[in-house]
Amino acid sequence: MDNQYRPKQIEAEAQAYWEEQQTFRAQEDNGRPKYYCLSMFPYPSGRLHMGHVRNYTIGDVVSRYKRMQGYNVLQPMGWDAFGLPAENAAMERGVPPAAWTRENIAAMREQLKGLGFGYDWSRELATCDPEYYRWEQWLFTRLYRKGLVYRDTAAVNWDPVDQTVLANEQVIEGRGWRSGALVERREIPQWFLRITDYADELLEALDALDGWPEQVRNMQRNWIGRSEGVELSFDLAGRDEQLTVFTTRPDTLYGVTYMGLAPEHPISLELAEGNPAIAELVEEARSGGTAEADLATREKRGAATGLEAVHPLTGERIPVWVANFVLMEYGSGAVMAVPAHDQRDWEFATAYGLPIRPVVHPADGSELDVSAGAFSDYGVLADSGPFSGMPSDRAFAAIAERLEGEGRGQRRVQYRLRDWGVSRQRYWGAPIPMIHCAECGAVPVPDDQLPVTLPEDVAISGSGSPIKSMPSFYETTCPECGGAAERETDTFDTFMESSWYFARFACADQNGAMLDERADHWTPVDQYIGGIEHAVLHLLYARFYHKVLRDEGLVSSNEPFTRLLTQGMVLKDGTKMSKSKGNTVDPQELVERFGADTVRLFTMFAAPPEQSLEWSDSGVEGASRFLRRLHGLVRDHVARGPAPALDPQALGDAQRDLRRKVHETIAKASDDIGKRFTFNTAIAAVMELCNALGKAGDDSDAGRAVMQEGLEAAVLILAPITPHLCHHLWFQLGHTTPVVDAAWPEADEQALVRDEVELVVQVNGKLRGHVTLPADADEGQAREAALAEPNVQRFVADKEIKKVVFVAGKLINVVAK
């Protein structure tokens, strides 16, 4: 055996072995339970970054662990290949997005192979391949016919200088990132998917997704934002028109002191003609980006309209204001304001000197004070006509009933979730398969004309998608009337591709259909792994899409991902690695210097997967050092010849202690890797084991047998994490089949048994000593031993013992006063 650990050589050999044996090629096999382990596929930016390495190492560790447990594992990989960066690169370097993307894919594929990830490459796919996106187009036309697709207007960021639509990230402080021009909001027609039709199912099914982090389920619940309330209308004095508003707090109806209109509301637009203050608000609303974070942090401003609304129950006149915090996108673009019981309304009322009228008092009878802020809890009504004295919940129902009875309102469920706008005015995306005909309107592209292929040999300028000025692309004939017509030139949101790739991996070679029965064999994904930043959008869209696929009869499960692991970010110097901060670490350099196993080991050791990971160069060296030591331990052991067979009955005390450590490590690592996903503590346990093995120095037959068992355990446990070195060491330890096919070790219960236990002794909850007792000692014996301890006696000497708390196997606490 080589005297030195040479990762380069060992890793090349292992990778060649796996490739030659087609180790990771997955076949459907009903004789073994399937396990579909999927890491979120990358955007092919050109090089792997540490976030990818972390994500894919976690996935590979889980996959290899499950394989050792006897599962038939599928672990595929592909490319989320459409998107904005390719267009930016094209502008900078003059390379068409398609060529740039395919070069990046080739480079990153090699990097992934160099890291030793066990993917079934025969299933590789790229979303920019027409054979992939054609099925997305096919499904879209189907959903159109089903009524799940519709056209409506939506706001985009318009750069008036570059004459182009900008993404939110391209709007910096209200200005276009390249031109520096003030960005305008423009309403343009776009395609929408009715995700809100599935809102209730998406919400309710979260309760059963117990393999998902509660944090993510919570974020999705809040995003969907189901609320029950009342929709009611206020007459406008002197106008033949009504304001319809939605409120979740009809119990505060008597506290309404003003109405708020969105600046984009038709009435606001009308009044802006003759009112400079309103015109200014409308102007403000038209400029700047569309991102919610920008809108929500704007200073709250408003202007009186002079109009008055009529309170539906009291007939009182209520002033109508235009307010910039009222959003046209939500509900009707109008709100009733109750400053006493809503903080945002309170702030606006305070700023503009509008009355604050409390009508709900705390249920506990405590004094109500709204001088410093709104009281937004439920309580008991006051000054609310016939409803005074009712608790909020009863008043909610009573007021709703009254409004319904008078035909002025009705109970309604509202969602925060909006329908999914899938149109993008970009080039590098899947063409939306629709044709606009002057005679027939919007017509879906017939199946036999799919895919609508995106022309790839194009030049990208800073303003607008090239296919919008390419008659050879958009000129066509109407499939219905045969007349001249134009293709849709918008492309799909890239979330469309990433919403179903997990199913396509099951049957990536199927060219006659979107999916086949193999999709149902492999899905749902048993374990999905990816960044927490995808907690809402990608994961919600994919859930929606899966339900749509189900309703189309393409899969039969309800949810795409049974278990979800959201991995934290990779940081350096406490902040996110990024090119602009210049604090990136190139995984490729590390692999070349230390080997893939060291990079994998450090990444898994430095932090548990869900936490952020602080990068440390010296920590990487520590990981490398450990692998050298493990290599050395096996080398020295093997150099002494084959180890004799182990006879557990014939061990001395030290040998039994060491063997107990071996099996404790197996038990801990199995729990850490299999159940808790805390790979860092599993590695720490193996390090402890190796420290103990290294100190043993026992050359007796029994000692060498225990050593063999211990080294095998260490290699088996580390095999999913550092697969190349373990592949090598396993053969060195005398095995003839590869460790990748070995069974995961099981702890021997007999080896775990202890004769004695050490109890912690406390007095009044503070540590005062230790006592060693037989493992089966009862409370009486423990108490006797504890009180005999001299240090304990010092602390209880002049006190009365009130009680003794005994926790078997752990501690005994003497409470004395």
Add this chain to the structure above:
RNA sequence: GCCCAGGUGGCGGAACAGGUAGACGCAGACGACUUAAAAUCGUCCGGCUUUGGCCGUGCCGGUUCGAGUCCGGCCCUGGGCACCA
């Protein structure tokens, strides 16, 4: 602004069901080996201290025999906010 997380030694982290705070690793100090350095191996490594202890898990308060862990309030950092992926 809204929603969701996280704050533990010089650093990354451990403590899994409320029971020894700091496992494991990094950095550092000292020692061994060496002509020397690197590598390797060994010992020490939260603060204070009268050496008996006392203090210590972002801050303030509470529950408990016992709180890093549970509860209430605050501060700071990070993720998401619908066209980055």
